[in-house]
């Protein structure tokens with residue numbers, strides 16, 4: 001491939017290469033900056049690793065949608081994938097192939113546009129509890145948002161209600177996520193860069209971590225699944241995805257293992273991402289009082305002030321829905337999406353893209369490709385300029401193509417319930433005599449660094465409404 005023309009990029013670095021600088025360190029800022037020098041396609045290489053960063057919406061679409069055949073596989077993670085065995089069982093890491101297809105089918109069965117309607121009440125109830133939590137201890141809002149996101153996923157997946165963050169299912173799941181968060185960060189373990197290290201004996205610290213990680217993941221996966229089985233045998237299992245799965249009566253010996261994993265992956269994929277979006281929303285509201293006011297007026301006008309909004313109201317609330325879109329654009333929760341890997345050599349736009357190249361869709365760059373990107377402006381989705389349309393965030397913040405996020409409809413409903421619920425009941429204000437400087441975590445799923453703000457009920461009637469709505473919640 002000597003005379004092949006690779007996309008432009010910085011020179012290879014001798015030892016670990018420029019790969020290490022890429023993931024998990026907020027590298028989306030750097031790479032978006034590098035566009036000025038290298039353009040929309042940036043090629044990084046070193047130590048035999050090849051990475052292509054794609055910086056614009058149309059190119060990502062060309063590769064992931066039109067050339068899906070070559071761009072739907074995932075990178076190999078030596079630690080998380082191979083050693084912790086997640087490439088055998090966790091949909092986001094499965095190689096593109098028959099097992100992935102089975103997972104995708106089951107996931108779709110669980111959370112397609114029709115079945116998710118069954119969970120709307122659950123989502124609205126969790127939003128109601130969230131409001132009650134915010135009323136009681138507004139200063140803990142980040143913790144409340146995190147718990148609300150976890151509650152929705154646990155209820156939908158298993159029908160389990162988590163009383164608080166000490167709930168054992170939440171604790172197990174969060175422990176697993178910590179392990180995974182580290183293991184998914186290429187470069188966190190040297191073995192990801194130098195695969196031969198995986199043959200080191202089991203007493204070496206990282207091998208021990210692998211074993212502990214595997215145990216945690218097994219607990220996180222088996223316990224809630226067995227809980228649903230038990231509840232079903234007693235005839236008292238509430239509606240849940242796992243119950244639906246078990247009711248299929250599939251006797252394929254692989255089915256239990258597969259179903260168990262399809263279910264447990266949802267917590268990891270669905271909780272932190274939903275939390276990230278709702279925390280970014282609070283931050284945006286504290287910084288943009290006029291946007292907040294307009295959304296509140298819209299909700300008051302359409303819904304009235306005598307009841308809490310429902311997910312069904314959302315279609316009548318275009319401005320508030322544009323606030324959600326703008327939240328996802330302003331700071332996309334997964335700025336680098338989940339990388340892909342090419343399975344064959346390819347030529348794109350005159351450039352050679354070799355087989356086994358890790359392809360990172362730079363969603364951060366897409367988010368900055370609008371006018372005044374730092375400005376939080378929901379109107380950009382309402383006053384549509386037809387000669388220069390901007391892509392709707394729901395078409396890219398969830399990824400694109402065959403592996404686009406299967407949880408996006410469920411996630412969007414959660415956000416509708418949380419955002420309309422909060423706006424209808426509370427004013428979100430910056431802390432007194434302090435400025436908020438927005439800062440975000442540089443992690444794979446990115447959300448605001450802890451910040452202070454005041455969350456106050458809009459009136460006494462609203463406070464009362466929060467209490468009366470709580471009486472309708474069934475599962476507490």
Ligand code: HEM
Pocket residue numbers: 091092093104107111153265266267269270271273274277333334337338339397398399400401402403404405406407408410411
């Ligand atoms: C705001 C919330 C969410 C965001 C921003 C988000 C974002 C993403 C992104 C960017 C991907 C990678 C897609 C690609 O490769 O093109 C993804 C994959 C995935 N998401 Fe989500 N997600 C969210 C919520 C959820 C929820 C609630 C669930 C399930 C309950 C979920 C389940 C999954 C799964 C299973 C995958 C892997 C798909 C595959 O590899 O085939 N996500 N998500």
